[in-house]
Amino acid sequence: MSVTSNDFDEQEQEAIKNFRKYLMIPSVHPNINYDKCVEFLQEQADDIGLPCDMYTAVQGKPIVIITWLGTRPELPAVMLNSHMDVVPVYEDKWTHKPFDADMDDEGNIYARGSQDMKNVGIQYLEAIKRLKGLSVKLKRTIHVTFVPDEEIGGEDGMGKFVESDYFKKLNIGVAFDESMASSNDDFITFFGERSTWVFHIHCTGIVGHASNLVDNTAAQKLQFVINKLLNFRESERGKLKTDKNLIISDVTSINLTQIKGGIQANVIPPEFIATFDCRVPVTVDHNEWANTIEQWCKEAGEGVWVEYELKQPRVPVTLLNHSNPYWGALKTAAEELGIKLRTIICPGSTDAKYIRRVGLPAFGFSPMNNTPLLLHGHDEYLNVNVFLRGITIYCKIIETVGNIE
Numbered sequence: 069m070s071v072t073s074n075d076f077d078e079q080e081q082e083a084i085k086n087f088r089k090y091l092m093i094p095s096v097h098p099n100i101n102y103d104k105c106v107e108f109l110q111e112q113a114d115d116i117g118l119p120c121d122m123y124t125a126v127q128g129k130p131i132v133i134i135t136w137l138g139t140r141p142e143l144p145a146v147m148l149n150s151h152m153d154v155v156p157v158y159e160d161k162w163t164h165k166p167f168d169a170d171m172d173d174e175g176n177i178y179a180r181g182s183q184d185m186k187n188v189g190i191q192y193l194e195a196i197k198r199l200k201g202l203s204v205k206l207k208r209t210i211h212v213t214f215v216p217d218e219e220i221g222g223e224d225g226m227g228k229f230v231e232s233d234y235f236k237k238l239n240i241g242v243a244f245d246e247s248m249a250s251s252n253d254d255f256i257t258f259f260g261e262r263s264t265w266v267f268h269i270h271c272t273g274i275v276g277h278a279s280n281l282v283d284n285t286a287a288q289k290l291q292f293v294i295n296k297l298l299n300f301r302e303s304e305r306g307k308l309k310t311d312k313n314l315i316i317s318d319v320t321s322i323n324l325t326q327i328k329g330g331i332q333a334n335v336i337p338p339e340f341i342a343t344f345d346c347r348v349p350v351t352v353d354h355n356e357w358a359n360t361i362e363q364w365c366k367e368a369g370e371g372v373w374v375e376y377e378l379k380q381p382r383v384p385v386t387l388l389n390h391s392n393p394y395w396g397a398l399k400t401a402a403e404e405l406g407i408k409l410r411t412i413i414c415p416g417s418t419d420a421k422y423i424r425r426v427g428l429p430a431f432g433f434s435p436m437n438n439t440p441l442l443l444h445g446h447d448e449y450l451n452v453n454v455f456l457r458g459i460t461i462y463c464k465i466i467e468t469v470g471n472i473e
């Protein structure tokens with residue numbers, strides 16, 4: 069059976085139109101010009117009849133804030149966040165143009181950003197439009213925020229935003245952000261993240277002619293360090309194999325991603341530098357792990373040290389118990405919708421880390437179930453029915469969370 073526009077009512081057709089329009093803006097890395105996104109979002113806000121403001125911490129990297137005032141604006145507000153940027157494409161690997169937002173006969177809408185995460189940005193706005201249309205009034209103020217640069221770390225977007233006076237004045241109580249598609253009936257909900265560490269291990273040693281077997285070379289030390297770290301990697305892989313309840317974000321991942329050093333085949337080089345990407349779970353004592361790496365460098369011999377390029381702090385998870393009323397409200401909304409939330413620690417990294425870092429609860433929730441995981445992949449698409457259901461789901465969530473006393 070094929071999907072045609074007759075299958076949708078007027079409201080749905082408008083939502084699909086807006087979704088596709090947003091997808092057609094190529095806000096793709098690198099060097100994004102966000103003007104078209106800002107213009108589009110301003111139009112959307114006008115259309116819904118909501119004020120739209122802009123905050124800029126770094127030139128050319130605007131944050132758009134669309135606000136729906138609550139009847140009790142003194143209560144902490146609800147933030148509905150999404151990022152405007154998308155990752156690059158290998159266009160020749162796509163069967164549809166990545167910024168045409170084509171819909172095929174099955175209702176699959178193809179575009180970069182259809183899952184990550186222009187879908188969610190539009191779902192927030194369409195849900196609010198629907199609630200307003202039904203004359204619903206919420207107690208809490210809702211701020212729908214659209215941020216830049218999430219896909220390149222978010223430092224100049226959400227990173228700076230949470231530190232600003234502007235943000236403090238918004239008096240945010242809870243934030244919603246992205247999660248990812250789930251291949252079964254469940255809806256994946258993120259409540260925490262691992263910390264990303266990127267470090268370079270410098271191994272220095274004796275220089276000489278490569279026809280000799282001199283001791284104390286950079287390579288010997290490099291071998292020691294790599295063995296230690298990759299053996300540790302194997303033990304983490306072992307944990308995943310033996311305990312099927314564990315997922316990748318429950319363990320420490322570590323990967324050797326670069327090795328640099330040497331100038332010529334017959335010269336023993338003075339230094340090798342090995343780069344590792346490591347993701348540290350919240351359950352791991354960060355100091356202890358750093359000490360272990362330090363210790364291995366020491367054991368490797370003289371002239372071996374670790375240099376950190378990135379060492380994200382440990383950020384406590386958002387609590388999923390009765391002490392967190394926002395979690396209670398989200399759970400209630402899910403029960404009333406008859407949907408099952410699968411709460412996990414995010415395997416990657418999102419802007420929610422910045423929100424949790426300033427002590428606020430944050431949930432990652434992109435309502436996509438029975439959908440192949442295509443974020444950052446070729447032929448990224450979202451089925452129109454999944455997209456529309458997400459609006460219904462967000463209507464319920466916004467109403468429930470927005471009415472917490």
Ligand SMILES: [Zn+2]
Nearest residue numbers: 184185218246
């Ligand atoms: Zn994303």
